[in-house]
Amino acid sequence: MRFRNAFHITIDNFQNVFKLLLYYFVTGLLFGSLIYVILKLSLSSILESAEMTTVKELIGEFFRALTSGDTERLHTFKEEFEVAVKELVLLFGSNSGKIAGAIVGVCVMYILMRFLNGLALFAVGNTVNDRMSTYSRTSFSSAYFKNIGQASLYQLIYVPLCFLFDALMILACWFLFFYVPSLLPGQGFLTVLFALALTVTAIACFDALKMTLISSWMPAMISDRKSVGAGMKYSFTCKKDFGRRFAAFLVSVYLIMVVNLVFGLFTFGSALLITVPMSFIFLLSMQLVNYYNLNSRKFFITYQKIVGGENESDYLTK
Secondary structure: HHHHHHHHHHHHOOOOHHHHHHHHHHHHHHHHHHHHHHHHHHHHHHOOOOOHHHHHHHHHHHHHHHHHHHHHHHHHHHHHHHHHHHHHHHHHHOOHHHHHHHHHHHHHHHHHHHHHHHHHHHHHHHHHHHHHHOOOOHHHHHHHHOOOOHHHHHHHHHHHHHHHHHHHHHHHHHHHHHHHHHHOOOHHHHHHHHHHHHHHHHHHHHHHHHHHHHHHHHHHHOOOOOOOHHHHHHHOOOOOOOOHHHHHHHHHHHHHHHHHHHHHHOOOOOHHHHHHHHHHHHHHHHHHHHHHHHHHEEEEEOOOOOOOOOOEEEEEEO
């Protein structure tokens, strides 16, 4: 029921897909250019070194062997890759100052980009909430500038927390992919495939957990005008329907992965211009639907159909 309602709301707010696409294109172009300049100025000697070239070639060989099923190459890959990485680490050690400066610069640019993109998502959340509560159309620009103060406070806390959570997720996935297979008795294509499946599962579960924990944070600020601290406390301490919300977000994450992968492959990446921003709006809709149901509120999904309430049953407007 919640999954279906969120999908209907996403389609009803489909015009925001193109607004997010344009916004993300501008911010991506801006910060992508800045990151390129930072890396070019700081790491040109490392990026063009023989050690880096070797690592890139080995990574390419790994994926070619993985797709072709070359188990013999996969079996010898780990040792060669470890040697190449050790040589690259020695090169990094002799250029530690440049690397530290580049890492700080890239992280700052990434956090700033997440901050600006988050302002756009907060604005879209307001337009979706207005549509659900009163079935009114609020322009993206109006919602953006009207709520920029509240959105900025939210992003100042959310972005660093999300950055730390994502860093922990990457570390966990690195361990699962590179070290768990070494504990298994056999080595070969099936072992690599198992490690890959385990890593994808971990990514989906981590993302679903994150979405479940924050699912009421933004909606509480948007729908009930709670402060950023009160919304955060409510979201992180809310235990009602936790398992149900986690399961819904887990299915949503897997669905988003499959849709983006399939559409990206069969359209040579062009469909991602639609499916990626649409995925963000769908997750926003899921958050708002969960919040409305947690608080036993009815909401519009079409002009003649209101859903929600304590039993999440459907009602027709007169």
